[in-house]
Amino acid sequence: MQRRAFLKKAGLGAVAGTATVAVPAIAQTTPQLNWKMTSTYSSATPALFSTAQLFCSMVKDLTDGNFNIRLYPVGELVPGFGVMDAVGNRTVECGQTASYYYYGKNPAFCFDTAVPFGLNVRQMNAWMQEGDGLKLMRELFAPRGIVNFPLGNTGTQMGGWYRKEIKTPEDMRGLKMRTAGFAGEVLSRMGVVPQQIATGDIYPALEKGALDAVEFVGPVDDEKLGFQKVAKYYYYPGWWEGSAQVSLYVNDKAYAELPKSYQAAIQVASRAAANHLVEYYDNNNPDALRRLIAGGAVLKSFPREVMDASFKASAEVYKEFCDKDAGFKKIFDNYMAFRDNVVPWFRVAEGSFDNYLGAALARQKK
Numbered sequence: 001m002q003r004r005a006f007l008k009k010a011g012l013g014a015v016a017g018t019a020t021v022a023v024p025a026i027a028q029t030t031p032q033l034n035w036k037m038t039s040t041y042s043s044a045t046p047a048l049f050s051t052a053q054l055f056c057s058m059v060k061d062l063t064d065g066n067f068n069i070r071l072y073p074v075g076e077l078v079p080g081f082g083v084m085d086a087v088g089n090r091t092v093e094c095g096q097t098a099s100y101y102y103y104g105k106n107p108a109f110c111f112d113t114a115v116p117f118g119l120n121v122r123q124m125n126a127w128m129q130e131g132d133g134l135k136l137m138r139e140l141f142a143p144r145g146i147v148n149f150p151l152g153n154t155g156t157q158m159g160g161w162y163r164k165e166i167k168t169p170e171d172m173r174g175l176k177m178r179t180a181g182f183a184g185e186v187l188s189r190m191g192v193v194p195q196q197i198a199t200g201d202i203y204p205a206l207e208k209g210a211l212d213a214v215e216f217v218g219p220v221d222d223e224k225l226g227f228q229k230v231a232k233y234y235y236y237p238g239w240w241e242g243s244a245q246v247s248l249y250v251n252d253k254a255y256a257e258l259p260k261s262y263q264a265a266i267q268v269a270s271r272a273a274a275n276h277l278v279e280y281y282d283n284n285n286p287d288a289l290r291r292l293i294a295g296g297a298v299l300k301s302f303p304r305e306v307m308d309a310s311f312k313a314s315a316e317v318y319k320e321f322c323d324k325d326a327g328f329k330k331i332f333d334n335y336m337a338f339r340d341n342v343v344p345w346f347r348v349a350e351g352s353f354d355n356y357l358g359a360a361l362a363r364q365k366k
């Protein structure tokens with residue numbers, strides 16, 4: 001009698017002549033799930049695409065193979081700049097992209113990736129994870145049906161490839177230049193004709209003369225895409241991208257339906273994959289730059305006059321957007337207050353160390 005009572009209480013007794021066994025709790029909390037993930041990128045940009053692959057692999061491992069995310073490169077399910085809409089309307093459950101591609105929907109999305117004369121990679125990580133960045137970005141994405149997660153950073157980007165030398169701000173006028181996000185708005189004030197073109201279409205446009213200049217990422221990706229073959233002047237720094245954060249978008253309803261352990265897997269895997277992207281670029285950019293130079297690329301820094309004109313134009317655009325959009329101003333004020341507070345510290349510590357070490361190594365080689 002005591003045994004039968006125990007089994008009944010445990011849910012393991014016979015009911016109407018049929019034996020039923022309760023499903024173990026762990027099976028209930030780790031269901032088999034299959035998601036689709038689209039990317040703005042493909043294997044043509046291995047650093048970026050491998051980060052998404054790593055994320056999917058880690059989610060699977062962290063859930064004992066029960067949560068599978070199938071990754072689709074750009075164009076297979078969704079066009080390159082269609083990730084935001086696809087995730088928001090749940091055509092796919094998640095996606096990898098850079099938020100400044102959606103500048104046309106709302107310029108404030110650029111704060112999730114990069115804005116002119118903004119934060120470097122460590123500063124951006126600090127603003128997002130320890131400052132108010134992630135909270136502000138979550139508020140921005142919520143009306144789109146998206147929960148966003150940082151998924152890595154390219155670090156400071158290069159200023160791009162040009163068919164001719166840039167000696168003064170006047171040399172920028174009339175240039176048809178592939179760029180994205182806020183950079184295009186600022187560059188247009190300097191006379192540039194900005195073009196937002198998907199990755200696979202950039203090289204043909206440059207080769208055929210439809211573009212005069214291209215900025216993409218930096219040595220690793222630029223070498224892979226072959227820009228140096230048709231535009232030899234390689235400028236730095238990319239003042240519009242002191243760093244460029246890549247993002248994971250997750251449909252908010254799909255995310256809310258997940259068990260807490262699967263939500264945690266997404267959080268952990270995205271942080272780990274984000275670190276991978278930074279490490280990949282830091283490890284591979286130096287050698288890629290050397291190969292580009294050896295292959296004929298002419299490395300040049302933007303003249304101070306050009307940098308000053310760019311800084312001035314950026315400030316003017318920021319003011320215009322703040323004056324007409326309170327939401328933009330809220331994020332701008334927070335972001336720039338963080339920047340203005342952290343940059344002096346970096347000048348004291350990081351900057352002084354890097355500048356001395358770079359000069360010392362140069363003297364050592366003479």
